[in-house]
Amino acid sequence: MSADAAAPEEDPRRRIPRTDHLMADPAVARAAAAMGEKVVLGVVRAAQDRARRGEISPDEVTDAVLDALGTRTASSLRPVLNATGVVVHTNLGRAPLSPLAQQALLDAAGYTDVEFDLATGARSRRGAAARAALLAACPGAEDALIVNNGAAALALATTALAGTGEVVISRGELIEIGAGFRLPDLIASTGTRIREVGATNRTHLADYTRAIDGGAAAVLRIHASNYRITGFTSSVPVAELAGPCRDAGIPLIVDIGSGLFAPDPLLPDEPDLPxxxxDGADLVLASGDKLLGGPQAGILLGRADIIARLARHPLARAMRADKLALAAIEATLEGPTPPVLAYLRTDPSALRERTERLAARVGGEVVPHDGRVGGGGGAEVPISGWALALPAALAPLLRGGDPAIVGTVRDGRCLLDLRCIPEELDGTVAQTVAAALTEAQGKAD
Known part of the structure; x- marks a missing residue:
């Protein structure tokens, strides 16, 4: 037997490039300087593991590392194109920011004068410019406060104004929102006691006044934004509640949820802050990332003395908005119409024309499709529009595309609604759909 025949076959895994050799590659080293060594090490080890499993050859490891680094983003969050027709889509990040608000985020990413007076060199009120923008948008408010989200605004308001006393709420407003989150549980967790009044479908002024006379610390109205009760119903307008609350010397808190700064004919049942x-509310709460069209934040507007009480409460520090949210809110309020409101007001005929052009390029059927406000706003209000109907099998391929496109699967079809996609990206949508169709055809063959 020859020596060559007796020699054992070399294990190909021994040829996998070593970590230090890969990290020394000039392109990899530049990526490590930009992204951080920990991130790049993870990419290197993932490529090595692929080679150990036999998915790629040892000679392909370096190229696999460079390819992965070339497509690596700053975070694991992937941008998506929202083709659902739901404008404020909670699972897709709610309100998309305007270009001006996006620029504000970049400008605020470094050191800023968020709590500093450049003229005097002294400490200043936090987020003064964002506060001023809120007051300019809602002149009826004496003062404003911004916290990190709508739930924080509600928790702070009830804790600071009612404490361990009773807050009066209609039974028809004991709301559960997404993921099983119940507002009454949030309020109760702060130590405030809830005094339920009225019935699920009907609450009268006398129900409130009995509770107020019984020693309530505050009255809370919560807009039933994500559902409707119809039929034999009754509720008490804010204007009617204001008098008894004022006479008793207790605050009337109104949580409108969605954050409209003016009545909108498209959403006639949606309340607005002004x-x-x-109507007499002492404090009004809203979310910044719904119909206001800005970043996640909790907006509190109302009487100066009440805002001062909230700002002094220890929870205010734990719930305060960061500099990025403050910058984006200011830019949203002072800039052009935010995308959320522009998408809601999209002309149906223009939407149909865009959808027909897409169909002419990739096929499919143009069908009527009602959009929705989403995010717990405009419950059951359809927004007339159109969508492109494609085979349902395309939905996962589009979600995995570049860019990812999220549509709606209904009745065995994948529906793509262009309402929330900027028109300049229609060509990108067409290319991504065409690629998905080709991939689906390849799998079928």
Missing amino acids: SALA
Whole structure:
């Protein structure tokens, strides 16, 4: 037997490039300087593991590392194109920011004068410019406060204004929102006691006044934004509640949820901040990332003395908005119409024309499709529009595309609604759909 025949076959895994050799590659080293050594080490080890499993050859490891680094993003969050027709889509990040608000985020990413007066060199009120923008947008408010989200605004308001006393709420407003989150549980967790009044479908002024006379610390109205009760119903307008609350010397808190700064004919049942204050609310709460069209934040507007009480409460520090949210809110309020409101007001005929052009390029059927506000706003209000109907099998391929496109699967079809996609990206949508169709055809063959 020859020596060559007796020699054992070399294990190909021994040829996998060593970690230090890969990290020394000039392109990999530049990536490590930009992204951080820990991130790049993870990419290197993932490529080595692929080679150990036999998915790639040892000679392909370096190229696999460079390819992965070339497509690596700053975070694991992937941008998506929202083709669902749901404008404020909670699972897709709610409100998309305007270009001006995006620029504000970049400008605020470094050191800023968020709590500093450049003229005097002294400490200043945090987020003064964002506060001023809120007050300019809602002149009926005496003061404003911004916290990190809508739930924080509600928790702070009830804790600071009612404490361990009773807050009065109609039974028809004991709301559960997404993921099983119940607002009554949030309020109760702060130590505030809830005094339920009325029935699920009907609450009268006398129900409130009995509770107020019984020693309530505050009255809370919560807009039933994500559902409707119809039929034999009754509720008490804010304007009617304001008098008894004022006579008893207790605050009337109104949580409108969605954050409209003016009545919108498209959403006639959706309350707005100025109207709630004009009707006598002492404090109004709203979310920044719904119909306001800005970043996640909790907006509190109302009487100066009440805002001062909230700002002094220890929870205010734990719930305060960061500099990025403050910058984006200011830019949203002072800039052009935010994308959320622009998408809601999309002309149906223009939407149909865009959808027909897409169909002419990739096939499919143009069908009527009602959009929705989403995010717990405009419950059951359809927004007339159109969608492109494609085979349902394309939905996962589009979600895995570049860019990812999220549509709606219904009745065995994948529906793509262009309402929330900027028109300049229609060509990108067409290319991604065409690629998905080709991939689906290849799998079928």
